[in-house]
Amino acid sequence: MVSCHSLILLDGTIQGDPLDLKMFEATTWEMAISGDDFHITGVPAHAMVVKPCKTANQVPVEGIAILHQFPFSSALQRMTVIAQEMGGDRLAFMKGAPERVASFCQPETVPTSFVSELQSYTTQGFRVIALAYKKLEMDHHSTALTRDKVESDLIFLGLLILENQLKDETKPVLEELISARIRTVMVTGDNLQTAITVARKSGMVSENQKVILIEANETTGSSSASITWKLVEEKKQISYHNQDNYINIREDVSDNDREGSYHFALSGKSFQVISQHFSSLLPKILINGTIFARMSPGQKSSLVEEFQKLDYFVGMCGDGANDCGALKMAHVGISLSEQEASVASPFTSKTPNIECVPHLIKEGRAALVTSFCMFKYMALYSMIQYVGVLLLYWETNSLSNYQFLFQDLAITTLIGITMNLNGAYPKLVPFRPAGRLISPPLLLSVIFNILLSLAMHIVGFILVQRQPWYSMEMHSVCTLQNENISKLIISPTAPEKIGSNGAFTSFENTTIWFLGTINCIIVALIFSKGKPFRQPIYTNYIFVLVLVLQLSVCLFILFADIPELYRRLDLLCTPVLWRVYIIIMLSSNFIVSLVVEEAIIENRALWMTFKRCFGYQSKSQYRIWQRALANDPSWPLLNKTSYSDMPGCGRGVSYSNPVFESNEEQL
Numbered sequence: 001m002v003s004c005h006s007l008i009l010l011d012g013t014i015q016g017d018p019l020d021l022k023m024f025e026a027t028t029w030e031m032a033i034s035g036d037d038f039h040i041t042g043v044p045a046h047a048m049v050v051k052p053c054k055t056a057n058q059v060p061v062e063g064i065a066i067l068h069q070f071p072f073s074s075a076l077q078r079m080t081v082i083a084q085e086m087g088g089d090r091l092a093f094m095k096g097a098p099e100r101v102a103s104f105c106q107p108e109t110v111p112t113s114f115v116s117e118l119q120s121y122t123t124q125g126f127r128v129i130a131l132a133y134k135k136l137e138m139d140h141h142s143t144a145l146t147r148d149k150v151e152s153d154l155i156f157l158g159l160l161i162l163e164n165q166l167k168d169e170t171k172p173v174l175e176e177l178i179s180a181r182i183r184t185v186m187v188t189g190d191n192l193q194t195a196i197t198v199a200r201k202s203g204m205v206s207e208n209q210k211v212i213l214i215e216a217n218e219t220t221g222s223s224s225a226s227i228t229w230k231l232v233e234e235k236k237q238i239s240y241h242n243q244d245n246y247i248n249i250r251e252d253v254s255d256n257d258r259e260g261s262y263h264f265a266l267s268g269k270s271f272q273v274i275s276q277h278f279s280s281l282l283p284k285i286l287i288n289g290t291i292f293a294r295m296s297p298g299q300k301s302s303l304v305e306e307f308q309k310l311d312y313f314v315g316m317c318g319d320g321a322n323d324c325g326a327l328k329m330a331h332v333g334i335s336l337s338e339q340e341a342s343v344a345s346p347f348t349s350k351t352p353n354i355e356c357v358p359h360l361i362k363e364g365r366a367a368l369v370t371s372f373c374m375f376k377y378m379a380l381y382s383m384i385q386y387v388g389v390l391l392l393y394w395e396t397n398s399l400s401n402y403q404f405l406f407q408d409l410a411i412t413t414l415i416g417i418t419m420n421l422n423g424a425y426p427k428l429v430p431f432r433p434a435g436r437l438i439s440p441p442l443l444l445s446v447i448f449n450i451l452l453s454l455a456m457h458i459v460g461f462i463l464v465q466r467q468p469w470y471s472m473e474m475h476s477v478c479t480l481q482n483e484n485i486s487k488l489i490i491s492p493t494a495p496e497k498i499g500s501n502g503a504f505t506s507f508e509n510t511t512i513w514f515l516g517t518i519n520c521i522i523v524a525l526i527f528s529k530g531k532p533f534r535q536p537i538y539t540n541y542i543f544v545l546v547l548v549l550q551l552s553v554c555l556f557i558l559f560a561d562i563p564e565l566y567r568r569l570d571l572l573c574t575p576v577l578w579r580v581y582i583i584i585m586l587s588s589n590f591i592v593s594l595v596v597e598e599a600i601i602e603n604r605a606l607w608m609t610f611k612r613c614f615g616y617q618s619k620s621q622y623r624i625w626q627r628a629l630a631n632d633p634s635w636p637l638l639n640k641t642s643y644s645d646m647p648g649c650g651r652g653v654s655y656s657n658p659v660f661e662s663n664e665e666q667l
Contacts, residue, residue: 004093101130105156122193131157180428192293214266216273225277225644265291277644301325311620366424400504400570418543
């Protein structure tokens with residue numbers, strides 16, 4: 001415990017793997033670097049030395065110098081060090097997975113109760129590490145010894161039991177993800193029984209759900225590769241010396257066991273065999289595969305890739321160097337530590353727990369919805385302005401520079417800056433937003449609002465030309481300082497130049513500009529969605545304040561009879577009744593747009609009904625497999641063994657990513 005680790009001393013602080021650090025701290029020993037005056041035969045200067053602290057009692061040695069390390073490898077599932085006792089023997093210490101360490105030990109040193117004891121601890125969810133040692137000859141230099149020679153004929157020391165309790169945040173987070181219909185899968189390097197126990201305790205596998213153990217064996221001699229399906233039973237004590245699995249198996253299987261929800265559990269070795277010899281079964285297994293234990297870094301990456309082939313969007317959480325490949329391969333990688341994993345992961349959590357996962361999903365969905373809202377608004381703003389200018393071109397007219405400037409800067413720019421300030425909705429809903437710009441609800445929303453704005457502009461454009469005061473060839477109908485309307489009548493052949501852009505001034509121009517400008521504010525309000533992915537619009541105080549100020553300014557300009565203001569904006573005064581008509585048209589547009597958005601476009605139940613009526617089914621691979629397996633009465637297989645040379649179990653299309661395949665077994 002004090003020597004077989006990968007800890008280092010940096011600036012007086014012990015750093016390294018958290019598990020090694022906890023184990024070393026429990027010994028109350030101290031770590032130091034030997035100085036130039038350190039002289040022990042076979043021990044180089046500046047070696048790592050561990051010594052018992054002053055408070056330690058009955059310590060048989062003064063200290064231990066670490067001479068050489070064979071580092072931990074996920075593929076090897078062990079690590080070994082060569083150490084020198086001060087004034088004593090040279091020793092080799094090994095720690096690692098119990099079944100692997102026991103295979104390197106002398107058989108007579110391994111207790112007969114090894115399997116049952118290991119099963120007892122792993123069933124309770126403990127993390128179990130085996131310890132072993134051997135004495136080495138002093139006549140060989142430590143670096144000259146090969147790993148194979150050191151790791152042979154070891155003496156079994158015992159089991160180190162570690163209780164890694166679930167964090168308080170883990171179970172609520174998993175419950176939130178499961179309630180939101182987001183699959184949770186455990187990929188670990190721990191013992192399979194430990195993984196199953198933790199999965200049950202965390203709620204990943206509920207009490208009424210079954211766990212089916214899948215064991216796959218390589219081709220041996222004349223027999224082909226095989227795969228076995230067994231139902232896991234929690235209480236029955238049965239010992240298995242095959243592989244590293246000490247699982248309680250239920251022998252009798254009733255028809256009811258095939259019904260309901262179930263989860264597959266398998267080891268990394270089985271996953272590798274299935275990928276190579278039973279690749280046609282791999283998609284079926286992954287659809288309900290929940291527990292993957294004893295997985296190497298390459299296998300973790302391959303598993304992520306296989307899930308992606310089924311059109312899953314995969315998020316991966318990890319905190320160690322073994323997770324780097326999978327973190328980089330996943331669509332979203334989240335590092336739970338600021339060490340090696342954070343380099344390969346696009347996201348790093350400040351808190352070392354999975355509480356960040358639903359938070360990231362909520363923020364991601366809110367960001368996606370906000371992006372689509374901004375797209376819809378900018379599309380509508382452009383089309384509203386285009387429709388208004390197009391109608392004015394019909395009368396050889398257009399908007400003036402100041403009118404364009406007001407719409408672009410005072411309206412659209414401020415809305416664009418503040419519209420995206422809504423936070424994510426705190427509840428994770430069991431469905432995701434539309435993921436494509438060309439989705440039917442989004443396109444229908446844009447097209448409908450374009451047509452609605454076009455209809456409103458056309459109605460306003462035609463009605464203003466049919467007003468009695470328009471036919472009287474009046475250039476302005478404002479009654480300034482109680483003057484008579486007749487004094488404002490002028491000849492159309494010599495229009496009054498109200499400003500530098502007097503050619504733009506007309507009743508059509510004034511009507512179209514007010515309709516378009518206020519409609520931009522209405523569209524921003526309609527498209528700023530709140531629940532279920534973003535917080536309600538009233539929580540975005542800045543955006544609400546901007547809309548209120550913009551609407552107030554527009555209404556002030558509409559109803560204020562200020563000649564200088566109208567001259568600057570190239571507007572004409574109209575009767576108060578016509579201004580009321582403009583408000584009515586805008587209000588009608590707002591009500592119709594809001595009703596259609598809420599009752600049709602955002603009505604998820606209605607769209608689901610349409611899908612059922614037209615027989616639409618998802619084309620995602622995992623959905624296709626789910627439908628196929630639901631209609632297969634023989635699935636899942638229970639208490640059966642299949643061979644790779646049997647029909648339907650042979651090799652399909654298999655792909656192995658060489659980037660993550662390593663030569664760890666050869667170390």
